[in-house]
Amino acid sequence: MELVMPPKKKRSLYKTIRNLLIAIALIALYTWTFATIDVRWERVFSEHTVRNFTRVIPQLFSPDWGAFQKVMGLMWQTLQMAYTGTLLAAILAIPFGFFAASNMVKNKVLNNISKGFLNGIRAFPELVLALMFVAAVGPRPFAGVLAIAIGSIGMLGKLYSEVIESIDMHVVEALQANGANKIQVLFYGVIPQIIPEFLSYAIYRFEIDVRASTILGIIGAGGIGTLITISISNRKWDEVGMILLVIIVVVTIIDNVSAIIRKRIV
Amino acid sequence: MSNLEVKSVVSKNAKLRMTVILLVVVGLYIYTSWATKSTPMDIIKGWGGFQRILTDLFPPNWSYVPAVWEKLVETIQMALIATTFAAIVSVPIFLLSASNLFPNSWIYQPVRFIMNVLRTIPDILLAIIFVGIFGVGVFPGIMALFIFSLGLLAKLMYETIEAIDMNPLDAIRASGGNTIQVIWYAVIPQVLPQFVSFSLYVFEVNVRASTVLGFVGAGGIGLLLQQQINWFNYPRVMTIIIIIFIAVVVIDLISNKIRERIV
Numbered sequence: 179m180e181l182v183m184p185p186k187k188k189r190s191l192y193k194t195i196r197n198l199l200i201a202i203a204l205i206a207l208y209t210w211t212f213a214t215i216d217v218r219w220e221r222v223f224s225e226h227t228v229r230n231f232t233r234v235i236p237q238l239f240s241p242d243w244g245a246f247q248k249v250m251g252l253m254w255q256t257l258q259m260a261y262t263g264t265l266l267a268a269i270l271a272i273p274f275g276f277f278a279a280s281n282m283v284k285n286k287v288l289n290n291i292s293k294g295f296l297n298g299i300r301a302f303p304e305l306v307l308a309l310m311f312v313a314a315v316g317p318r319p320f321a322g323v324l325a326i327a328i329g330s331i332g333m334l335g336k337l338y339s340e341v342i343e344s345i346d347m348h349v350v351e352a353l354q355a356n357g358a359n360k361i362q363v364l365f366y367g368v369i370p371q372i373i374p375e376f377l378s379y380a381i382y383r384f385e386i387d388v389r390a391s392t393i394l395g396i397i398g399a400g401g402i403g404t405l406i407t408i409s410i411s412n413r414k415w416d417e418v419g420m421i422l423l424v425i426i427v428v429v430t431i432i433d434n435v436s437a438i439i440r441k442r443i444v
Numbered sequence: 445m446s447n448l449e450v451k452s453v454v455s456k457n458a459k460l461r462m463t464v465i466l467l468v469v470v471g472l473y474i475y476t477s478w479a480t481k482s483t484p485m486d487i488i489k490g491w492g493g494f495q496r497i498l499t500d501l502f503p504p505n506w507s508y509v510p511a512v513w514e515k516l517v518e519t520i521q522m523a524l525i526a527t528t529f530a531a532i533v534s535v536p537i538f539l540l541s542a543s544n545l546f547p548n549s550w551i552y553q554p555v556r557f558i559m560n561v562l563r564t565i566p567d568i569l570l571a572i573i574f575v576g577i578f579g580v581g582v583f584p585g586i587m588a589l590f591i592f593s594l595g596l597l598a599k600l601m602y603e604t605i606e607a608i609d610m611n612p613l614d615a616i617r618a619s620g621g622n623t624i625q626v627i628w629y630a631v632i633p634q635v636l637p638q639f640v641s642f643s644l645y646v647f648e649v650n651v652r653a654s655t656v657l658g659f660v661g662a663g664g665i666g667l668l669l670q671q672q673i674n675w676f677n678y679p680r681v682m683t684i685i686i687i688i689f690i691a692v693v694v695i696d697l698i699s700n701k702i703r704e705r706i707v
Contacts, residue, residue: 207524208524208528211521211524211525212525214517214521215518215521215522215525215582216518216581216582217581217582217583217586218581218583221578221579221581221583222578222579222581222583226579227577227578227579230576230577230578230579231577234573234576234577235577238573255479255480257476258475258476258479258480259476259480259482261472261473261476262473262476262477262480262482263482265469265473297693298689298693301652301689301692301693301696302685302688302689302692303652303653303655303656303688305568305656305659305666306655306656306669306685306688309659309669309670309673310497310685313497313673313678314490314493314494314496314497315490315493315494316493318481319480319481319482320480320481320482320486320490322480323477323480323482324482324487389564389566390566392566392569393566393568393569396568396572396659396660397659397670400480406569406572410572410576415576418572418573422565422569425564425565425566425569426561426564426565429564430560430561430564433564
C-alpha cells in the first residue's frame with residue numbers, strides 16, 4: 179500500500195508577501211529599539227548594584243513591625259480616598275452613561291460627544307491627573323480623591339452605557355404603550371434592569387481604585403504612598419517591606435470580598 | 445372584592461435590605477469624605493484652584509515638542525522591551541498554572557499564588573524598589589513593567605487555556621504524543637491568537653504605565669513632566685500632557701485594530 183501525504187494547503191502569494199513584510203517590520207522595530215535605547219549597562223551591572231542588592235533585598239523581606247500601626251493608619255486613609263473617589267465617580271458617570279447610550283438618547287452627536295469624552299479620560303494615567311490636582315488644590319488627600327473620581331468616570335461611564343444599551347427594550351415599550359411618561363419609564367422600565375450591573379461595576383472599579391490610590395502619595399496626593407517616599411529617602415527598606423506587605427494583604431482581601439459581593443449581586 | 449389595594453412589586457424584606465444598604469453606603473461616604481476633607485463643599489471651595497491651573501496651562505508651548513519627542517520614544521521603547529520579554533517568559537509560567545494541563549495542584553497553586561502576589565504590587569512601587577537597587581535610568585523601569593506584565597499576562601493566559609477544547613489534547617495523547625507534543629500541536633494552535641491579542645493589550649497598559657515611571661526616576665517622559673511641574677512651567681506641562689494623550693490614543697487605536705483582526 180502506498181502512503182499518501184495529506185493534501186497541502188495552497189499558499190497564496192499575497193499572504194506570503196504580507197507575512198514577509200510583517201516580519202521585516204518587526205525585525206526593524208526591534209533592532210531600532212535595542213540599538214537606540216539608553217540602558218547604562220555599566221551602571222546596571224556595577225559593584226554599586228551588588229552592594230544595593232545585598233542591602234535592600236534582605237531588609238525588604240524582614241518588614242519592620244514597629245511601623246505597623248503607622249502603615250495601617252495610612253492604609254486606612256488610602257481606603258477612605260478610594261471609597262470617596264469611587265462613589266463620586268459612580269454617581270457622576272451615570273449621566274455620561276445615559277448620554278452615550280444610543281437607545282436612551284437618540285441623538286448621534288450627543289452619543290459621540292459623550293463617548294469621546296469618556297474615551298479621552300481613559301487615556302490619562304491616574305498619576306498625571308493627580309499631579310494636576312496637586313498643583314490645583316495643594317498636596318493633600320483631596321487631590322487624590324479628585325484624581326480617582328475623574329479617572330474612574332471614564333471607565334464607569336463606558337461600562338454603564340454598554341449596560342444601558344443591552345437592556346430589554348420590550349419592557350420600555352410595554353410601559354410606553356400603557357401611557358407611562360418618561361420619568362415612569364425610567365423608574366419602572368430602565369432602572370430596575372441596570373442597577374445590579376451598575377453596582378457590580380462600581381464595586382469592581384473600587385478594587386482598581388484601591389490599587390491606584392496606594393501610589394498617589396508618591397506625588398503628594400495622600401494615602402500610604404506618602405510614607406513610601408519618606409521611607410525611601412531615609413533608606414528604611416524594612417519600612418518599605420512593611421508597606422509592601424500591608425498593600426499586598428489589603429488589596430488581596432478587598433479583591434476577594436468584592437468578587438464575592440459581585441457574584442451575589444449579578 | 446373589597447381589597448383593591450395594589451401590592452408592591454418589591455417585597456417588604458427586600459425594601460428594608462435596600463434601605464439599610466443605601467444608608468450604610470451614604471453614611472460611609474459622609475464619613476470618608478469628611479476624613480479626607482473631600483466633601484462637595486471642598487470641591488466648591490477648591491474651584492479657584494482649578495480655574496487658576498486651567499488658565500496657567502493654556503496655551504501650550506509648542507516649541508517644546510522636539511525635546512519631549514525624544515523622551516516619548518524612550519517611553520514607548522521601554523514598554524515594547526518589557527512586553528516582549530514578559531510575553532516570552534510568561535509561556536512556561538502560564539502553561540504550568542493551567543490546571544487542565546498539569547492537574548497536580550502542587551504545581552499550579554504555588555505558581556498562581558506568586559503571580560497573584562505580583563499583580564497586587566503597583567508597578568510604580570516595583571519601579572521605586574528597582575531604582576533603589578539599580579540606580580536611576582530606564583533599566584529599573586523596564587524591570588518594573590516586566591514583572592507587572594508577567595503577572596497580568598500569566599493570569600489572562602491560564603484562564604484562556606482552561607477554557608480550550610480538550611478533545612484535540614486527548615486525541616494526541618491517545619495516539620502516543622508526549623506532553624511537549626500535546627502542548628505544541630493541541631494547545632498552542634488554540635491559544636495563539638489570544639496570546640498575541642493579550643500581549644498587545646499588555647503593551648497598551650505598559651505604554652500608559654511607563655509615562656509615569658519617570659516620577660520615581662525610572663526613565664521615560666514622566667521625568668520631564670515632574671521637572672516642569674516643579675518649575676511651575678505650566679505651558680510646557682500642557683505640551684507634555686497633550687503628547688502623552690495623543691501617543692496613548694494612537695497606540696490604543698493601532699493595537700485595537702490589530703487585535704480585532706486577529707481574534
